[in-house]
Amino acid sequence: MTQTDRRTVLQAAAGLVTAAALTAACTAPTGALAPRSAPRPLTAPTPRRIPGHPAHLTHGPRHRLRVALTFHGNGDPRTAEAVLRAAERQGAHLTVLAVGSWLDANPRLARRILDAGHDLGNHTQRHLDINAMPEAEARAEITDCAARLRRLTGSIGTWFRPSRAARASPRVARLAREAGYPQVLSYDVDSLDFTGPGPAALTRTLATGIRPGSIVSLHFGYDDTVAALPAVLDDLDRRGLTAVTTTELFS
Structure with missing residues (x-):
């Protein structure tokens, strides 16, 4: 395979990858293009006794x-x-x-x-x-x-x-x-x-x-x-x- 032939094959492969990426982006669910970080975990403080204070x-x-x-x-x-x-x-x-x-x-x-x-x-x-x-x-x-x-x-x-x-x-x-x-x-x-x-x-x-x-x-x-x-x-x-x-x- 000549250098020109190899260049042609690589360009075609790159085009296929780009097309696949575009297809995936277009068909992905809304919000999938830029994944959002999950909301921070919700954890409430636990009860604690306050020393030196009454019941x-x-x-x-x-x-x-x-x-x-x-x-x-x-x-x-x-x-x-x-x-x-x-x-x-x-x-x-x-x-x-x-x-x-x-x-x-x-x-x-x-x-x-x-x-x-x-x-x-x-x-x-x-x-x-x-x-x-x-x-x-x-x-x-x-x-x-x-x-x-x-x-x-x-x-x-x-x-x-x-x-x-x-x-x-x-x-x-x-x-x-x-x-x-x-x-x-x-x-x-x-x-x-x-x-x-x-x-x-x-x-x-x-x-x-x-x-x-x-x-x-x-x-x-x-x-x-x-x-x-x-x-x-x-x-x-x-x-x-x-x-x-x-x-x-x-x-």
Whole structure:
């Protein structure tokens, strides 16, 4: 074979490779031309005991200029999204205590909350009066929600808060420990946002009640809360207070 013949064969082979590549590109599924990296794994922090603090955590250190805004995760997911966006615009991190049935209906919100740097915890499966339940039923309320969180995030969630009560009964606190939550997350400031006080009244309540180390009880699902949050965060900023996750509050 002459040098000219070899050049002709190589050029033809190269043409076949190029044609094959083009054919594969044209017939590949959408997105195959430039493979995208997989989303980062979703792993929630696991519960840990806060040394030197009681079984019920009502507030964090008073000498640090931090507060924890904790939200009961239930209700219209659109208000949840609105609260998260409002917080993120102002650099605030929140703690969400999710109801298991709410996670069943809105599973994507587990990733949404964690990927934005917020805490995610357990607020029982059905949001009933857990302190009034028989032991077996109360245990199921905790463990069923924990199972949802583990399935969605790889963890049972960072915190447990009882439903329909500021504090857990001794029996519920014990059941929570047995489920993997060393301490119960309570609060020292109740916003009462679920009573519909109006944004201005809600803002005043929180401005008056919050001090360094406070853990604040708030709720998804209420328009007043969405409307008040920017002013609440502005007030914290003026006072030199930073809204952090509960994990950060105790770190």
